[in-house]
Amino acid sequence: MLDWFRCLQEGRGSEYLKSMGRAINVDDFRRRAQRRLPTLVFDYLEGGAEDEYCLRRNVEVLRNLRFLPKRLRDVTRPSCSIELFGRTCSAPFLIGPTGLNGVFWPNGNIALARAAARASIPFVLSTPAQNSIEEVAEKAGGELWFQLYDINRKLSENLVEGALRSGYKALVLTVDVTVNGWRERDLRNKFAVPFHYSWKAIWDGLRHPSWLWQFLRQGMPVMANLVTKEESNAETAAALARRQMNSALSWKDLRDLRALWPHTLIVKGVLDSYDAIGCAKQG
Numbered sequence: 001m002l003d004w005f006r007c008l009q010e011g012r013g014s015e016y017l018k019s020m021g022r023a024i025n026v027d028d029f030r031r032r033a034q035r036r037l038p039t040l041v042f043d044y045l046e047g048g049a050e051d052e053y054c055l056r057r058n059v060e061v062l063r064n065l066r067f068l069p070k071r072l073r074d075v076t077r078p079s080c081s082i083e084l085f086g087r088t089c090s091a092p093f094l095i096g097p098t099g100l101n102g103v104f105w106p107n108g109n110i111a112l113a114r115a116a117a118r119a120s121i122p123f124v125l126s127t128p129a130q131n132s133i134e135e136v137a138e139k140a141g142g143e144l145w146f147q148l149y150d151i152n153r154k155l156s157e158n159l160v161e162g163a164l165r166s167g168y169k170a171l172v173l174t175v176d177v178t179v180n181g182w183r184e185r186d187l188r189n190k191f192a193v194p195f196h197y198s199w200k201a202i203w204d205g206l207r208h209p210s211w212l213w214q215f216l217r218q219g220m221p222v223m224a225n226l227v228t229k230e231e232s233n234a235e236t237a238a239a240l241a242r243r244q245m246n247s248a249l250s251w252k253d254l255r256d257l258r259a260l261w262p263h264t265l266i267v268k269g270v271l272d273s274y275d276a277i278g279c280a281k282q283g
């Protein structure tokens with residue numbers, strides 16, 4: 001997708017088409033993912049909470065946005081670059097944190113971070129990622145941000161120190177997952193980490209042999225940011241998988257984090273202007 005965007009910007013659309021075969025828009029990529037992934041993995045990737053009402057509404061709102069083009073401008077060298085938190089990005093978007101990239105594709109976080117680096121946009125590594133903070137920094141480079149789920153104070157401090165040591169440029173604290181969403185597709189599919197090997201799940205895997213082959217070759221994905229830290233344990237990983245965060249997270253914790261992290265600190269999941277002003281006040 002990012003290569004496509006870059007080629008289009010540089011007027012090399014036909015070159016891109018040759019390399020990508022028949023995937024020419026987002027829906028084509030979606031269909032490819034659906035064909036490749038077992039249903040329970042695809043449903044996790046695509047599904048939302050409750051009746052998916054909010055998910056549908058978000059899509060509709062985005063689809064209803066319209067551009068108003070300005071005419072008679074020299075566009076021989078178009079640029080979509082923007083300033084984001086004091087940095088120049090080549091496009092008005094970034095690769096946001098998604099937890100199980102390594103389940104969709106082996107070393108998916110490294111592949112995504114490399115693609116982001118090539119496209120000069122930020123990549124946000126998620127706390128439950130299957131590649132560690134250090135490994136992504138070492139193998140991908142580029143503009144890296146780290147997304148933090150606060151499960152407990154000690155773990156958060158370790159992760160923040162790791163991100164700082166590895167040269168991450170921004171910390172993204174997610175604050176909208178105090179309780180896990182009621183994700184109906186996952187409940188129906190019995191999707192959980194660690195995976196349950198039910199007959200249904202095995203059959204699902206067998207029907208998607210290229211995914212299964214890669215899955216078997218890479219072994220059971222782990223939450224790499226937890227297994228490499230001393231205080232890591234199965235309980236914390238399970239809490240993370242169930243999105244069981246520190247439900248007491250408060251403004252005081254944000255202040256403490258601000259003191260710990262010297263670079264850009266982004267609070268993810270704020271919807272209310274009162275909260276946004278509160279965050280800005282913390283610096």
Ligand SMILES: Cc1cc2nc3c(=O)[nH]c(=O)nc-3n(C[C@H](O)[C@H](O)[C@H](O)COP(=O)(O)O)c2cc1C
Pocket residue numbers: 044045046058096097098099100126127128147174268
């Ligand atoms: C499969 C999947 C996994 C996600 N994992 C995380 C995560 O680990 N941390 C996080 O802060 N947000 C996570 N999100 C939320 C995204 O970062 C993002 O906020 C959300 O998908 C809305 O953006 P979109 O409209 O571009 O999809 C995840 C979203 C999806 C679809």
